[in-house]
Amino acid sequence: MKxxxxxxxxxxxVVGALAFATTIAQAALSAEALAKADDPLSSWNDGKARQxxxxxxxxxxxxxxxxxxxVAERVAVFDNxxxxxxxxxxxxxxxxxxxxxxxxxxxxPEWKDEEPFASVLxxxxxxxxxxxxxxxVEMVMATHAGTTTEEFDQIVRxxxxxxxxxxxxxxxxxxxxxxxxxxxxxxRANGFKTFIVSGGGIEFMRVWTxxxxxxxxxxxxxxxxxxxxxxxxxxxxxxxxADLNFVDDKEGKPVGIQQHIGRRPIAxxxxxxxxxxxxxxxAAGPGPRFCLYVRHTDDEREWAYDRQSSIGRLDKxxxxxxxxxxTVVDMxxxxxxxxxxxxxx
Amino acid sequence: MKxxxxxxxxxxxVVGALAFATTIAQAALSAEALAKADDPLSSWNDGKARQxxxxxxxxxxxxxxxxxxxVAERVAVFDNxxxxxxxxxxxxxxxxxxxxxxxxxxxxPEWKDEEPFASVLxxxxxxxxxxxxxxxVEMVMATHAGTTTEEFDQIVRxxxxxxxxxxxxxxxxxxxxxxxxxxxxxxRANGFKTFIVSGGGIEFMRVWTxxxxxxxxxxxxxxxxxxxxxxxxxxxxxxxxADLNFVDDKEGKPVGIQQHIGRRPIAxxxxxxxxxxxxxxxAAGPGPRFCLYVRHTDDEREWAYDRQSSIGRLDKxxxxxxxxxxTVVDMxxxxxxxxxxxxxx
Numbered sequence: 001m002k003x004x005x006x007x008x009x010x011x012x013x014v015v016g017a018l019a020f021a022t023t024i025a026q027a028a029l030s031a032e033a034l035a036k037a038d039d040p041l042s043s044w045n046d047g048k049a050r051q052x053x054x055x056x057x058x059x060x061x062x063x064x065x066x067x068x069x070x071v072a073e074r075v076a077v078f079d080n081x082x083x084x085x086x087x088x089x090x091x092x093x094x095x096x097x098x099x100x101x102x103x104x105x106x107x108x109p110e111w112k113d114e115e116p117f118a119s120v121l122x123x124x125x126x127x128x129x130x131x132x133x134x135x136x137v138e139m140v141m142a143t144h145a146g147t148t149t150e151e152f153d154q155i156v157r158x159x160x161x162x163x164x165x166x167x168x169x170x171x172x173x174x175x176x177x178x179x180x181x182x183x184x185x186x187x188r189a190n191g192f193k194t195f196i197v198s199g200g201g202i203e204f205m206r207v208w209t210x211x212x213x214x215x216x217x218x219x220x221x222x223x224x225x226x227x228x229x230x231x232x233x234x235x236x237x238x239x240x241x242a243d244l245n246f247v248d249d250k251e252g253k254p255v256g257i258q259q260h261i262g263r264r265p266i267a268x269x270x271x272x273x274x275x276x277x278x279x280x281x282x283a284a285g286p287g288p289r290f291c292l293y294v295r296h297t298d299d300e301r302e303w304a305y306d307r308q309s310s311i312g313r314l315d316k317x318x319x320x321x322x323x324x325x326x327t328v329v330d331m332x333x334x335x336x337x338x339x340x341x342x343x344x345x
Numbered sequence: 346m347k348x349x350x351x352x353x354x355x356x357x358x359v360v361g362a363l364a365f366a367t368t369i370a371q372a373a374l375s376a377e378a379l380a381k382a383d384d385p386l387s388s389w390n391d392g393k394a395r396q397x398x399x400x401x402x403x404x405x406x407x408x409x410x411x412x413x414x415x416v417a418e419r420v421a422v423f424d425n426x427x428x429x430x431x432x433x434x435x436x437x438x439x440x441x442x443x444x445x446x447x448x449x450x451x452x453x454p455e456w457k458d459e460e461p462f463a464s465v466l467x468x469x470x471x472x473x474x475x476x477x478x479x480x481x482v483e484m485v486m487a488t489h490a491g492t493t494t495e496e497f498d499q500i501v502r503x504x505x506x507x508x509x510x511x512x513x514x515x516x517x518x519x520x521x522x523x524x525x526x527x528x529x530x531x532x533r534a535n536g537f538k539t540f541i542v543s544g545g546g547i548e549f550m551r552v553w554t555x556x557x558x559x560x561x562x563x564x565x566x567x568x569x570x571x572x573x574x575x576x577x578x579x580x581x582x583x584x585x586x587a588d589l590n591f592v593d594d595k596e597g598k599p600v601g602i603q604q605h606i607g608r609r610p611i612a613x614x615x616x617x618x619x620x621x622x623x624x625x626x627x628a629a630g631p632g633p634r635f636c637l638y639v640r641h642t643d644d645e646r647e648w649a650y651d652r653q654s655s656i657g658r659l660d661k662x663x664x665x666x667x668x669x670x671x672t673v674v675d676m677x678x679x680x681x682x683x684x685x686x687x688x689x690x
Contacts, residue, residue: 254583258494262548
């Protein structure tokens with residue numbers, strides 16, 4: 001009995017101390033560590049991919065070993081579209097663009113006769129997109145600029161809370177990959193700082209990444225347009241300009257990483273050729289390195305596409321991954337669940 | 346005795362749990378909190394400035410109070426030159442520029458007859474600087490571009506480890522303000538994330554900010570030149586280009602804050618009119634806000650300058666601070682010590 005009492009006290013103290021440490025360290029970390037302690041990667045089937053992750057984390061966190069990496073240098077970067085959430089039948093941000101064009105149409109009567117807007121308003125997204133990158137940039141500018149940063153935040157917030165995916169009928173933020181959520185939490189529980197490095201719009205993502213992925217705005221790197229400080233009614237606002245600032249894709253990803261993070265990641269996660277330079281940049285540093293590609297192989301629970309896809313093409317990256325022995329996740333075989341709303345296996 | 350035994354066990358458990366939480370949460374925080382618990386701001390004289398800091402921190406950290414701010418939103422931004430380290434008789438990075446021009450001169454025989462380089466090589470810095478901003482930009486480009494990011498890191502690392510200030514004979518990184526180091530630690534111990542937002546070069550600062558201020562590279566915002574990914578001997582490198590990317594000064598500071606951090610700070614610290622927009626941007630958000638200007642008033646231990654100075658001019662900012670009741674630090678009266686190497690009072 002005495003022992004039990006003591007143990008209770010100790011347990012209470014541990015819980016109390018942990019709660020205190022958690023508060024002051026802004027660490028969801030310790031809570032995550034405890035919650036996941038039995039099986040931090042429970043939606044991953046036991047296999048080479050899962051093993052490679054666990055082995056890498058063990059190597060870099062083992063104090064005193066030559067492969068040990070100090071906490072400050074445990075930087076992990078994640079692509080978003082197709083790596084953390086789905087990207088079919090098109091990038092989710094494109095749905096946002098089209099919804100915004102429809103919402104803004106009353107203020108732009110000229111769009112009825114002006115491409116690519118006319119196609120979007122007729123519901124013919126395919127024609128709108130077939131006009132190539134300049135048309136896409138035009139649509140992005142028309143829907144992402146002209147507001148203040150705070151107004152844009154609210155517009156995205158409203159959209160994310162209500163817009164539904166055409167196939168699943170789910171909120172887009174529900175279509176995130178459960179195994180990747182576990183991986184993010186597992187890395188953070190092991191002292192990693194997790195960043196998003198995506199071709200998507202930086203301010204489009206920041207609105208919801210903290211809630212959905214546990215990744216705060218300051219750890220999101222993405223494409224951006226320029227902003228300008230203005231005074232409105234004596235209050236400073238940042239106005240979003242129709243002027244491209246940075247494209248965070250392909251060779252832009254290492255540039256974005258250096259600009260935002262200022263040190264080379266030791267682990268990188270992607271799913272397409274657009275992530276290849278990020279993985280190469282990560283791999284080229286000294287010491288232990290980890291590169292992983294998510295390969296979309298499950299046409300029942302998700303989508304199956306790689307070398308021939310116009311969205312999320314994985315071709316050169318797949319060759320390089322196979323040649324260099326990087327981890328390639330076979331979604332169909334390696335993942336017990338795809339989305340958090342899938343039934344537990 | 347039984348009680349003592351229990352307390353020991355409890356204490357041991359607490360220490361163990363804290364050590365564990367600290368390790369996984371990469372938190373220097375709790376360590377800092379413990380170390381500074383008696384007097385976290387021991388180099389500050391008791392006065393209005395010190396009191397205003399302590400009161401603000403108490404307000405935003407008191408759980409359950411209407412002014413409570415969640416840890417994730419406790420963002421504090423600091424100017425660097427004149428706020429965290431000295432900036433006289435000229436910005437320290439300018440000394441780096443001139444030293445680099447001298448070091449690179451053998452590879453540039455044409456500089457002997459080419460301004461502003463010729464003036465620098467003759468030791469006539471005043472003439473070189475009198476040629477205005479275009480000349481300064483030319484010198485920055487000639488000394489900051491043309492290397493890879495890793496090479497530049499090493500060049501700055503070597504310079505910072507050896508170059509001495511012309512007046513004090515100290516390393517530049519020793520000429521940091523002891524009271525501000527304490528303030529940084531105090532804020533972090535209270536759950537704040539501390540960022541630098543400086544007009545200085547982002548990659549010039551990142552080399553030493555972690556060691557000197559405890560601010561990691563990913564929390565440094567600064568001016569930058571563009572970089573480009575290249576393959577050299579099959580290895581990816583980022584090459585620094587003679588092409589301005591971003592000027593993080595005046596109206597650029599809120600832009601840089603939004604770009605890098607993605608949320609508005611609740612506390613901002615500066616020393617010049619170049620910081621005014623950052624302080625205004627910080628002050629304009631909802632809830633509790635804290636703005637502080639360091640005023641250089643000590644011509645014995647440091648330098649005394651404000652409204653008339655060409656470097657670190659504090660004129661409009663001082664009026665606004667006085668009008669709005671922001672905290673103004675009088676270095677002479679408020680600080681017991683200026684530099685860490687000053688004798689303790």
